[in-house]
Amino acid sequence: MYYYGTTGVNKAGNLEIGGVDTIELTRDFGTPLYVYDVALMRERARGFKHAFEEQNINSQVAYASKAFSTVAMVQLAEEEGLSLDVVSGGELYTALAAGFPPERIHFHGNNKSKEELEMALDNRIGCIVVDNFFEMELLKSICQEKNVKVNILLRVTPGIEAHTHDYILTGQEDSKFGFDLQNGQAGTALITALQFEHFEVLGLHCHIGSQIFETTGFLLAAKKIVEQMAVWKNELGFEAKVLNLGGGFGIRYTKEDEPIPPSHYVSEIIKEVKKLTSQSSLKMPEIWIEPGRSLVGDAGITLYQVGSSKDVPGVRKYLAVDGGMSDNIRPALYQAKYEAVLAKKPLARANETVSIAGKCCESGDMLIWDLPLPETGEDEILAVFCTGAYGYSMSNNYNRIPRPAVVFVENGKATQVVKRETYEDLVRLDLPLK
Numbered sequence: 034m035y036y037y038g039t040t041g042v043n044k045a046g047n048l049e050i051g052g053v054d055t056i057e058l059t060r061d062f063g064t065p066l067y068v069y070d071v072a073l074m075r076e077r078a079r080g081f082k083h084a085f086e087e088q089n090i091n092s093q094v095a096y097a098s099k100a101f102s103t104v105a106m107v108q109l110a111e112e113e114g115l116s117l118d119v120v121s122g123g124e125l126y127t128a129l130a131a132g133f134p135p136e137r138i139h140f141h142g143n144n145k146s147k148e149e150l151e152m153a154l155d156n157r158i159g160c161i162v163v164d165n166f167f168e169m170e171l172l173k174s175i176c177q178e179k180n181v182k183v184n185i186l187l188r189v190t191p192g193i194e195a196h197t198h199d200y201i202l203t204g205q206e207d208s209k210f211g212f213d214l215q216n217g218q219a220g221t222a223l224i225t226a227l228q229f230e231h232f233e234v235l236g237l238h239c240h241i242g243s244q245i246f247e248t249t250g251f252l253l254a255a256k257k258i259v260e261q262m263a264v265w266k267n268e269l270g271f272e273a274k275v276l277n278l279g280g281g282f283g284i285r286y287t288k289e290d291e292p293i294p295p296s297h298y299v300s301e302i303i304k305e306v307k308k309l310t311s312q313s314s315l316k317m318p319e320i321w322i323e324p325g326r327s328l329v330g331d332a333g334i335t336l337y338q339v340g341s342s343k344d345v346p347g348v349r350k351y352l353a354v355d356g357g358m359s360d361n362i363r364p365a366l367y368q369a370k371y372e373a374v375l376a377k378k379p380l381a382r383a384n385e386t387v388s389i390a391g392k393c394c395e396s397g398d399m400l401i402w403d404l405p406l407p408e409t410g411e412d413e414i415l416a417v418f419c420t421g422a423y424g425y426s427m428s429n430n431y432n433r434i435p436r437p438a439v440v441f442v443e444n445g446k447a448t449q450v451v452k453r454e455t456y457e458d459l460v461r462l463d464l465p466l467k
């Protein structure tokens with residue numbers, strides 16, 4: 034098996050993480066349980082940051098908090114000197130409740146409401162990534178009303194979409210996000226923004242996709258944007274201070290995935306932007322990136338209690354756990370794949386192939402198909418790896434299943450950072466008929 038971060042096997046033969054026995058974690062906090070390897074999250078954050086520092090490049094590494102947004106996680110991001118992306122009033126509220134410095138918060142989204150924009154301005158956040166003309170007008174009127182100035186980036190679609198091992202070049206980008214570069218919308222947006230005294234246009238932003246395993250897409254996007262920056266410098270006298278190339282750096286979920294180190298993306302991006310800007314006699318901009326999954330994904334594991342099993346002779350064996358699409362909807366949503374072991378015998382030889390079912394009332398509620406496992410005994414705990422990104426953040430109460438607790442582990446110590454939901458929590462917002 035593959036070990037992430039501090040994950041390993043302890044003297045008792047159990048799976049451990051952050052120096053803590055996973056079986057003890059399930060006794061102390063119950064199941065299902067999300068467990069995060071704090072040391073690995075710190076290592077990932079530092080990997081991105083150091084890659085910029087090494088080359089003396091002004092930068093911001095903004096954690097895309099949608100991957101896993103809780104007060105403790107935001108505080109960890111702050112400890113590591115990251116900036117923070119939020120995409121809703123709720124994520125912004127979480128960041129502010131965590132005491133995150135507002136000037137390092139960036140607000141994204143294709144349909145920010147008036148209330149959300151007002152909240153962002155009232156709290157003096159670092160910048161707003163303006164996505165479309167509707168938002169630009171809305172933001173203008175709020176700035177006028179409040180008589181405040183705001184930093185903005187313009188989100189552009191460079192006509193490049195990354196698809197894991199592949200990227201597509203599209204002429205007319207068909208995306209719900211951003212101003213299109215090729216059809217001139219981005220230019221119009223820039224001219225409009227530059228004319229408005231309450232906007233400080235810092236620069237440009239793009240995000241080309243997720244779970245990307247190569248640098249090509251980022252370099253192509255950088256090229257398209259820097260070429261356009263050169264045109265805008267000549268025509269409008271505008272020079273971007275910031276080039277934000279988004280997130281989407283791929284991680285290893287299963288042995289089929291072959292990620293490249295964070296530092297490699299960063300050094301390639303720096304090299305390309307340096308080359309392109311010097312060719313066009315542009316100043317080297319600050320480079321911002323927005324990793325989400327790659328900061329937290331492989332640091333998370335989910336521990337489940339194994340329950341019922343069902344043998345369909347000659348077809349397959351199902352093994353059901355006490356969670357499923359309520360705590361990890363990714364397999365049902367987009368056939369995401371995971372690996373897992375039995376936490377009491379992670380090293381035992383696999384002698385059967387089972388499929389891991391969730392407990393929700395949906396046939397599609399399967400966590401892993403065809404997982405090689407040793408024979409399961411009584412009272413087994415299944416540990417599913419790499420569930421740190423878009424697991425808790427996409428969790429839900431389907432079938433009125435309470436959402437699991439979240440525990441951070443580091444240096445032999447476990448700290449609960451999200452409480453397990455209770456049945457009372459489930460009906461807390463419900464109002465009786467009479």
Ligand SMILES: *Cc1c(COP(=O)(O)O)cnc(C)c1O
Nearest residue numbers: 097240243280281323324325326
């Ligand atoms: C989702 C998103 C990210 C983070 O993507 P990951 O694949 O989790 O790294 C970054 N920036 C923007 C604008 C996003 O929408």
